[in-house]
Amino acid sequence: MSMFDTKGQAGGQNGRKPNTLKKLERLNRALSHQEPDRVPISDFFWGGFTRRWQQELGLPPDANPYYHYDLDWIVTVPNMDPWIRPFETVKETPEEVVVKTGFGSILHKHFEFPMPEMRGWETDSFEKLERAKFDDPADSRRFFAGGDNQIAGVGDGFQRNTPPWIETVKSLRPDFPVYGSIIEVSECLTRLIGQQNAMLWMAEEPERMGAIINRIGQFYFETAKAEMVAGKGLLDGFVIWGDVAYKKSTFMSPKYWREYFKPWVAKITDHAHANGLPVIYHGCGNVKAIFQDYIDMRVDAYNPLEAKAGMDVIELRRQFGHGIGFCGNSDIQVWETGDHEAIRREVLRKLNAARGGGYIFQSDHSVSSAVSGRTYDYIVKLVRDFGNYPIELGEFNERL
Amino acid sequence: MQDLKPLHNAILTGDAKTAKAITEKALADGIEPIILVQDHMMPAMAEVGRRFECNEYFVPELLLAGRAMKGALELIRPRLTASGAKPTARVAVGTVKGDLHDIGKNLVAAMLEGGGYEVIDLGVNVTPEQFVAAVKEKGAQILALSALLTTTMPAMKTTMDALQSAGVRQQVKVLVGGAPITQKYADEIGADGFSESAAGAVSAAKKALG
Numbered sequence: 001m002s003m004f005d006t007k008g009q010a011g012g013q014n015g016r017k018p019n020t021l022k023k024l025e026r027l028n029r030a031l032s033h034q035e036p037d038r039v040p041i042s043d044f045f046w047g048g049f050t051r052r053w054q055q056e057l058g059l060p061p062d063a064n065p066y067y068h069y070d071l072d073w074i075v076t077v078p079n080m081d082p083w084i085r086p087f088e089t090v091k092e093t094p095e096e097v098v099v100k101t102g103f104g105s106i107l108h109k110h111f112e113f114p115m116p117e118m119r120g121w122e123t124d125s126f127e128k129l130e131r132a133k134f135d136d137p138a139d140s141r142r143f144f145a146g147g148d149n150q151i152a153g154v155g156d157g158f159q160r161n162t163p164p165w166i167e168t169v170k171s172l173r174p175d176f177p178v179y180g181s182i183i184e185v186s187e188c189l190t191r192l193i194g195q196q197n198a199m200l201w202m203a204e205e206p207e208r209m210g211a212i213i214n215r216i217g218q219f220y221f222e223t224a225k226a227e228m229v230a231g232k233g234l235l236d237g238f239v240i241w242g243d244v245a246y247k248k249s250t251f252m253s254p255k256y257w258r259e260y261f262k263p264w265v266a267k268i269t270d271h272a273h274a275n276g277l278p279v280i281y282h283g284c285g286n287v288k289a290i291f292q293d294y295i296d297m298r299v300d301a302y303n304p305l306e307a308k309a310g311m312d313v314i315e316l317r318r319q320f321g322h323g324i325g326f327c328g329n330s331d332i333q334v335w336e337t338g339d340h341e342a343i344r345r346e347v348l349r350k351l352n353a354a355r356g357g358g359y360i361f362q363s364d365h366s367v368s369s370a371v372s373g374r375t376y377d378y379i380v381k382l383v384r385d386f387g388n389y390p391i392e393l394g395e396f397n398e399r400l
Numbered sequence: 401m402q403d404l405k406p407l408h409n410a411i412l413t414g415d416a417k418t419a420k421a422i423t424e425k426a427l428a429d430g431i432e433p434i435i436l437v438q439d440h441m442m443p444a445m446a447e448v449g450r451r452f453e454c455n456e457y458f459v460p461e462l463l464l465a466g467r468a469m470k471g472a473l474e475l476i477r478p479r480l481t482a483s484g485a486k487p488t489a490r491v492a493v494g495t496v497k498g499d500l501h502d503i504g505k506n507l508v509a510a511m512l513e514g515g516g517y518e519v520i521d522l523g524v525n526v527t528p529e530q531f532v533a534a535v536k537e538k539g540a541q542i543l544a545l546s547a548l549l550t551t552t553m554p555a556m557k558t559t560m561d562a563l564q565s566a567g568v569r570q571q572v573k574v575l576v577g578g579a580p581i582t583q584k585y586a587d588e589i590g591a592d593g594f595s596e597s598a599a600g601a602v603s604a605a606k607k608a609l610g
Contacts, residue, residue, distance in 0.1 A: 113499075117525070199460040200463050204414075246579065247579045248597050252459065333550050
């Protein structure tokens with residue numbers, strides 16, 4: 001059980017339910033900065049959370065938060081591995097597994113720990129990186145074949161033989177607004193060569209590394225285009241996954257990011273828009289130094305707006321108005337306390353950002369196993385109770 | 401006397417090759433290792449930290465400078481040991497149990513080395529028992545605990561408890577840091593210091609030692 005393994009329960013059903021169309025309208029109105037009937041809500045759930053939630057709420061083992069709460073959107077991931085190939089098992093015990101993936105990374109997944117450890121990389125030198133030749137970005141297996149892929153397979157959970165992306169999209173579509181997604185260069189580099197090497201090589205050889213970034217940027221741009229063709233008529237939007245920041249700032253200088261990373265985000269965004277798809281950019285950390293850039297690129301909404309990195313949706317709304325939508329920012333560390341009063345303050349305060357639309361309620365990253373099932377149940381109820389338009393938050397009303 | 405300003409500059413710009421070459425020559429010319437470290441390398445890393453704090457430098461530049469410092473220091477360390485010179489303190493750094501992230505911990509290690517501390521890298525997924533052993537068996541005077549995830553940060557409290565139970569809490573200072581960590585959390589678990597960033601770890605260590 002992991003973050004991206006929700007498969008639809010619609011079976012062979014065609015068409016979309018009236019409720020799904022209503023959710024889509026809700027989401028699209030919010031992203032267009034109009035007030036829908038209520039604030040859209042969704043999230044990304046760790047497998048560990050889902051298990052805990054099932055147990056605490058006495059739900060069956062196939063219960064799923066997206067369906068249980070009738071959440072407003074869901075994102076899907078195709079095979080984005082540079083090399084399409086099955087995982088090579090290096091070591092496997094009941095407690096842990098070590099595999100080499102289609103990114104050529106050696107990943108250690110201990111089933112008790114939330115995230116995997118990268119132990120090594122096939123591409124372990126700058127020269128190898130320069131010579132690396134990826135598989136065809138438009139290879140149909142990325143979208144139409146089942147198999148192992150790192151993004152879906154090794155994260156908070158561990159999954160072999162992920163079903164074909166297109167089948168997942170089709171199975172979810174009757175019940176949810178469905179987004180496709182693509183990683184951008186930073187996410188690829190982390191998996192392909194490790195974050196530390198990526199940073200070091202940017203500093204050592206900024207221009208040569210820039211040329212590599214452009215080559216990988218082109219690869220994922222082509223993959224995104226192929227995904228939009230493969231999912232034509234089936235997708236409702238597009239997510240770009242791209243972590244470029246941490247608690248303090250961007251990893252690399254904003255200047256370097258603007259020169260080499262930003263253009264590819266802009267190209268994917270433009271292409272998605274040309275295909276009628278709104279874009280939600282997911283990037284962790286403190287991105288204040290480059291936030292205006294996402295507005296300039298006409299990204300529709302920014303996710304997850306990590307509170308622990310100093311991002312605050314109310315302050316952002318004050319600063320940037322309705323130039324961009326926000327998706328997230330509800331502080332997971334407050335959720336993890338289980339303190340209903342503190343959670344109520346946190347949730348209701350952030351709902352101020354939904355005035356005039358432009359806000360999707362989510363956590364400030366993902367729902368971890370440290371959040372109790374009852375807490376999440378309480379949060380959904382709060383959002384549903386107080387997220388109806390016109391927004392009225394009583395003592396938590398804030399002027400924006 | 402050899403002009404050692406280029407050593408400062410080489411570390412500042414992350415030029416490991418030049419930093420090593422100048423260090424080798426300086427040692428061959430009989431310059432005291434402690435002079436190289438205290439008068440040239442540590443000020444260079446302090447400047448790196450300053451630039452990092454005010455967003456003139458970013459993670460790539462910090463890593464590169466740290467590597468240049470480390471390379472030069474490897475040449476000097478045997479001579480420092482032989483001369484009886486003592487580091488500021490011995491620090492054991494590690495990412496806490498259940499957490500497998502290492503870049504933040506590595507940055508802290510680089511900055512502490514640059515600040516004149518002897519660093520023992522305990523790696524990732526470090527159990528409370530391993531931290532205790534670092535104090536008992538390796539003589540760590542400071543423990544620097546890192547965590548990236550909200551789900552793993554409670555292991556910092558577990559480690560504090562383990563230090564107390566093992567009877568070594570009074571002989572070691574504990575620094576904590578990482579994405580979800582705040583001064584409030586550091587205070588709650590009774591840590592001796594906290595830093596928002598890798599560069600701040602050096603002053604946090606100094607402050608904790610008193």
